[in-house]
Amino acid sequence: MPLTQKNIKNNNLLLDIHNLNVFFNTPEGISHVVKDANFNIKKGACLGVVGESGSGKTQTFFSITGLLANNGYAEGEAFFKNTNLITCDKEKRRGFLGKSIGFIFQDPMTSLTPHLKIGDQLAEIAIYHKKINKNKALERAIEVMDIVKLPSNRDIINSYPHELSGGMKQRIMIAISLMCEPDLIIADEPTTALDVTTQAEILNIFNDLKNNLNIGLVLISHNIGVIAETSNEVLVMKNGQILENGETPEVLTKPKNEYTKHLLSCIPPWIGN
Amino acid sequence: MNKNNAKIVEDYANIKGRSLWVDARRRLFQNKAAVVSLILLFFIAFLSFFGPFFLKFSFSDTDWNSIYYPPSLNNGHFLGTDGNGRDLLVRILYGGRLSLSIGVLATLVSVFIGVIYGTIAGFFGGKLDIFMMRVVEILYAMPYLIFVIILMVVFGRNIYFLFIAIGAVEWLTMARIVRGQTISLKEKEFIETSKALGQSNFMIIWKHIIPNLAGPIIVYITLMVPSVIILESFLSFLGLGVQEPLTSWGVLISEGSREMETAWWLLIFPGLFMTITLASLNFIGDGLRDAIDPKEY
Numbered sequence: 001m002p003l004t005q006k007n008i009k010n011n012n013l014l015l016d017i018h019n020l021n022v023f024f025n026t027p028e029g030i031s032h033v034v035k036d037a038n039f040n041i042k043k044g045a046c047l048g049v050v051g052e053s054g055s056g057k058t059q060t061f062f063s064i065t066g067l068l069a070n071n072g073y074a075e076g077e078a079f080f081k082n083t084n085l086i087t088c089d090k091e092k093r094r095g096f097l098g099k100s101i102g103f104i105f106q107d108p109m110t111s112l113t114p115h116l117k118i119g120d121q122l123a124e125i126a127i128y129h130k131k132i133n134k135n136k137a138l139e140r141a142i143e144v145m146d147i148v149k150l151p152s153n154r155d156i157i158n159s160y161p162h163e164l165s166g167g168m169k170q171r172i173m174i175a176i177s178l179m180c181e182p183d184l185i186i187a188d189e190p191t192t193a194l195d196v197t198t199q200a201e202i203l204n205i206f207n208d209l210k211n212n213l214n215i216g217l218v219l220i221s222h223n224i225g226v227i228a229e230t231s232n233e234v235l236v237m238k239n240g241q242i243l244e245n246g247e248t249p250e251v252l253t254k255p256k257n258e259y260t261k262h263l264l265s266c267i268p269p270w271i272g273n
Numbered sequence: 274m275n276k277n278n279a280k281i282v283e284d285y286a287n288i289k290g291r292s293l294w295v296d297a298r299r300r301l302f303q304n305k306a307a308v309v310s311l312i313l314l315f316f317i318a319f320l321s322f323f324g325p326f327f328l329k330f331s332f333s334d335t336d337w338n339s340i341y342y343p344p345s346l347n348n349g350h351f352l353g354t355d356g357n358g359r360d361l362l363v364r365i366l367y368g369g370r371l372s373l374s375i376g377v378l379a380t381l382v383s384v385f386i387g388v389i390y391g392t393i394a395g396f397f398g399g400k401l402d403i404f405m406m407r408v409v410e411i412l413y414a415m416p417y418l419i420f421v422i423i424l425m426v427v428f429g430r431n432i433y434f435l436f437i438a439i440g441a442v443e444w445l446t447m448a449r450i451v452r453g454q455t456i457s458l459k460e461k462e463f464i465e466t467s468k469a470l471g472q473s474n475f476m477i478i479w480k481h482i483i484p485n486l487a488g489p490i491i492v493y494i495t496l497m498v499p500s501v502i503i504l505e506s507f508l509s510f511l512g513l514g515v516q517e518p519l520t521s522w523g524v525l526i527s528e529g530s531r532e533m534e535t536a537w538w539l540l541i542f543p544g545l546f547m548t549i550t551l552a553s554l555n556f557i558g559d560g561l562r563d564a565i566d567p568k569e570y
Binding site: 157 | 473
């Protein structure tokens with residue numbers, strides 16, 4: 001794929017995906033969950049992925065990060081830093097995860113280990129990937145907490161996950177993914193479990209990340225409002241197929257696909273203004 | 274700003290948060306039965322290990338002038354003597370040393386094997402899990418008495434092999450419990466998160482699974498120690514355990530039961546020590562189970 005590699009160098013491309021297919025072995029036969037996905041992610045830009053439940057939006061990114069369930073497998077190309085993440089060996093992919101690719105999950109309540117202090121959980125990642133000592137890692141943790149707008153005092157890094165609110169935990173999750181200065185952050189419905197005001201704060205943080213730190217961002221959501229707020233490009237998925245892919249304002253105002261029109265018509269009219 | 278950060282980092286190590294364990298300790302100490310049991314257990318353990326130094330009799334010296342003395346305060350044999358004129362109190366304390374150390378050591382052996390085996394089977398799942406669990410079931414199906422007898426015959430009647438033999442039998446249950454817990458834990462989001470952050474399987478097991486297993490494991494330990502002590506008593510009763518003049522609570526009880534019609538104290542007192550210990554351990558286990566479960570309060 002000489003063309004693809006050239007693209008990465010020239011066009012500021014971070015992740016370039018070609019003909020990605022994801023399958024699951026089920027007792028009823030092979031289920032084709034993601035069909036021929038082609039898209040890319042640029043530095044400092046945000047790609048929003050919308051679609052209904054079961055449309056394959058999460059599995060697309062699980063396949064790239066190797067988080068598919070045991071009966072799932074992927075085919076195709078996903079170039080990240082000249083490496084095909086789909087076909088490269090597990091160890092190499094794991095070297096990227098947490099270091100250059102951050103992953104944020106839907107439910108912050110259960111994503112943190114209950115028995116470790118926040119500081120330990122933050123430091124753990126940097127110690128593991130960057131092989132630095134604990135004090136250095138903790139200093140980095142405090143820096144990162146600044147970025148996600150948590151008060152950088154000793155109270156939070158000294159508390160346990162059950163002592164924090166949902167919004168704080170989600171910020172900690174973002175902070176963990178920022179620990180090793182990643183190039184790409186994949187956020188899988190990061191605001192679904194949060195209330196609306198907290199949602200807005202988290203989206204502000206995402207906007208800061210992509211504008212100030214030049215991080216490529218993938219925002220998976222079924223909330224079009226969330227996508228409209230942060231993303232530059234939108235990917236509309238249904239039944240594992242990408243129906244539409246384009247600039248956010250264009251897709252939202254002049255949708256080409258019937259399904260996208262349908263999705264947009266679900267938004268109550270008073271929000272549209 | 275940087276100086277401030279350095280200070281926070283420095284403070285970090287010194288501050289203890291109110292963790293699950295602090296909460297659990299508080300709840301445990303609110304449980305009166307558990308506290309009384311803890312005190313009794315420490316008292317018995319302390320007596321067993323240090324008591325013999327303060328008594329004038331030895332556990333092995335026979336005295337033909339004082340055979341079958343009933344308990345009395347006058348002659349120094351507070352709990353009486355046995356058929357060889359040996360002081361019962363000293364023998365009970367020595368027996369306690371052995372029974373308690375077998376209880377603790379054999380339990381540690383079984384926890385060590387069981388936790389490693391169970392987490393590996395549970396975490397990796399699939400064919401490995403099926404194979405490992407069938408092995409456990411086959412070992413389960415083997416009558417453990419035959420297993421212990423074979424071990425004793427092959428390696429000789431050595432007290433350290435008794436530890437290993439009992440531990441080797443008891444780990445099976447531990448492995449099953451740990452495997453079940455691991456399977457339910459590995460589906461949790463924080464394990465998924467660790468995977469997404471690129472941590473290795475070993476790190477995930479060591480830092481995220483085993484610490485979260487601590488609750489069930491600790492509770493099971495307190496329930497396993499009594500069963501190990503009883504198992505040792507049973508083996509000693511059959512003559513497979515410790516040898517004279519060394520003794521354990523099981524040996525004392527089995528000897529006492531032969532002479533209970535003439536010398537009741539030989540059965541009653543070792544039985545009393547053992548009962549108190551076992552009851553205490555059970556109460557502590559109960560208290561710990563309630564204390565560690567965060568849903569209790």
